[in-house]
Amino acid sequence: MAKVLIIDDDKPTCEALLELVHNIGHDSDYALTAADGVRKAEDGDFDVVFLDIRLPDANGLSVLPTLRQRPLPPEVIILTGLGDPDGAELAIRNGAWDYLQKPLSPKKILLPLQRVLKYRDTLRKHTRLPETFDRCGIAGNSRATSMALEKLATAARSDASVLITGETGTGKELFAKALHHNSRRSTGPFIVVDCASIPATLLESTLFGHVKGAFTGADRASEGLVLKANKGTLFLDEIGEMSLDLQKRLLRVLQERRYRPVGAGHEVESDFRLVVATHRDLGRMVDDGLFRQDLLYRLGAMALELPPLRCRRDDLQELSESIVNRICDGYGIPHKKLNCEVMELFKAYDWPGNVRELGNVLESSIAAAYDMSELYAHNLPEQLRIRLLKESMSRNASSDCAPDAPGEREIDEAIESGGEILPYKIFRQEILSKAEERYFTRLFETCDGDVKRASKLSGLGKSRLYSQIKKYGLEKA
Known part of the structure; x- marks a missing residue:
């Protein structure tokens, strides 16, 4: 018996899928929010997750990588009411099994579900990576x-x-x-x-x-x-x-x-x-x-x-140690430790040159600390340290000048109007609108107005981003 999780904010859709899964002899559960769905996915050993894109607390594509991080991750079938080619591409690149457009029919659901369950049966009989697989020096387990x-x-x-x-x-x-x-x-x-x-x-x-x-x-x-x-x-x-x-x-x-x-x-x-x-x-x-x-x-x-290396920051420690050991072996000197401050700086850097740049930085640092047993931030190339310092100061300045997210005062103002409690739907819409405007303002500032990059970071289609630009008047930004 397989286990299926449905993450969709439309309860009738969840109930219909629950009944469909039960009728073919499998167990299922559902969640109406992304947060609840992620929690259930982490607590349960699910084989398949039906994931809606438009959830009240997150875009479904943004939680897809989280769902796929388990040792034997569930296969994710994306559900959407929008035909978004960019979203479909992003979903497949992040490991989605399929991308289904609403309205859904039993026939449209059953065929991919049966195929993915058959695949899972085969998958459980084999390890993901053969025990005899030779990594040839590829470090990292992210x-x-x-x-x-x-x-x-x-x-x-x-x-x-x-x-x-x-x-x-x-x-x-x-x-x-x-x-x-x-x-x-x-x-x-x-x-x-x-x-x-x-x-x-x-x-x-x-x-x-x-x-x-x-x-x-x-x-x-x-x-x-x-x-x-x-x-x-x-x-x-x-x-x-x-x-x-x-x-x-x-x-x-x-x-x-x-x-x-x-x-x-x-x-x-x-x-x-x-x-x-x-x-x-x-x-x-x-x-x-x-x-x-x-x-x-x-x-x-x-x-x-x-x-890119910025998408595998969890590998930085192991990757850096592997490179340091290889360089030290080449120089014929004892292996060096990496100071914790060095790793903090590494994780704060975007590494535009990726692993090659990391290797060059470490080789230069080892040469500077040739007789030392440990690499310190002071041993890093001067250009890297200056760049990190400038980026940190720029982020702090932006943070000081940027408007705050909705706080207690704004929430209180949104709750009451003219001394009366507003209907929940109106209150929720006002708070979400403020948070959403803040999000898209920061998104386009980070991406320098590049819609393609913003689409990749946010998991949203270009058409949706253009509508937000127009809605919040972000053309000048």
């Missing part, structure tokens, strides 16, 4: 890291091409290496090609090789890196930098597994697995005519998006 590793383990079981996306410095090459070492090709070569660092005129011959005299300077033949990757993995980093002509040729190689070296009259074969990575938005590049759509389809057979 939910974001665990989800990325689970997808990586799934991808390692097949030979399909894999597209790894993520901001610069998130560790795309390290994940590609882990993918290779956990695949059936682990005994073969792992060949890395940085498409951004090789001139476009040389990238073709670098990949496919050339015969002697094929072009000026080709004083001897070269077999190329595609052939060197035979029986192994070819990792193309920053594939977004590849020219359209070379993209066309790569597509044919992927289809035929045969190609002609530059200047050659014969074809050669190579049995390789392709893994590519980029920090660029390939979908947008397709729209702009800078990337081939057919190649993107071919590369996206399996996709893995790596989380």
Whole structure:
């Protein structure tokens, strides 16, 4: 028997779903608010959660990551009365099983529910991450890291091409290496090609090789890196930098597994697995005519998006210690401890350069504290300390100037009007309106007016955000 939780502020909807779940032989419970739903999810071992987006105390998408943080998290089916494509994308990226639009019918509910319960039966028989899985130095156990590793383990079981996306410095090459070492090709070569660092005129011959005299300077033949990757993995980093002509040729190689070296009259074969990575938005590049759509389809057979470091702050301690130990081993010096003040500063920083920036900061700090047994905040690079200090002072200044959230006086004023107690609905609306205006003002200040970023942070669709901008007159802000 499975356990199902319904989180929806509409009680008739909850009761209808409860009856439907009971009729097919499973146990269920419901909550009318996000807070109550999260509490019940944490107390109970639920298999499935039906989650409404518009809840009285929160946006459903904002609590989705919390629901998915358990060791064996429930599968979440989003319910919404609004057809919001951006919301649907955000839900899927945060681990939702499905996204259903109201009004709901038994048929619309039963099919995804039966599918997800069948999946859960299979899932309980297998661990999320195989015990033999080799992390290859990937540190951290936050939910974001665990989800990325689970997808990586799934991808390692097949030979399909894999597209790894993520901001610069998130560790795309390290994940590609882990993918290779956990695949059936682990005994073969792992060949890395940085498409951004090789001139476009040389990238073709670098990949496919050339015969002697094929072009000026080709004083001897070269077999190329595609052939060197035979029986192994070819990792193309920053594939977004590849020219359209070379993209066309790569597509044919992927289809035929045969190609002609530059200047050659014969074809050669190579049995390789392709893994590519980029920090660029390939979908947008397709729209702009800078990337081939057919190649993107071919590369996206399996996709893995790596989380930025600011979304995996729970990993900072373990990740920092791992990097410090590796650097100290390289220098041949004893391992150093991280002072608690250092970790507080690290957690307050957004790390735009991600793990790569963290590594550079720690290497510089270790050099400054070479003979010390512990790293202190004073050992951190001067630029980082200045930046953190300025950000802290800016936040304090904003806090001093910003209007307060509704306090006791405002609440009292909202309760009474002309000496009479207001109806609850009017009181609630006034308080919510003040809090909502404060929220959206701070949101757009934080995002510098960037609606796309605000949508990602708030979990709301762009159309909803534009309506709030108009409602509260935030255009100037």
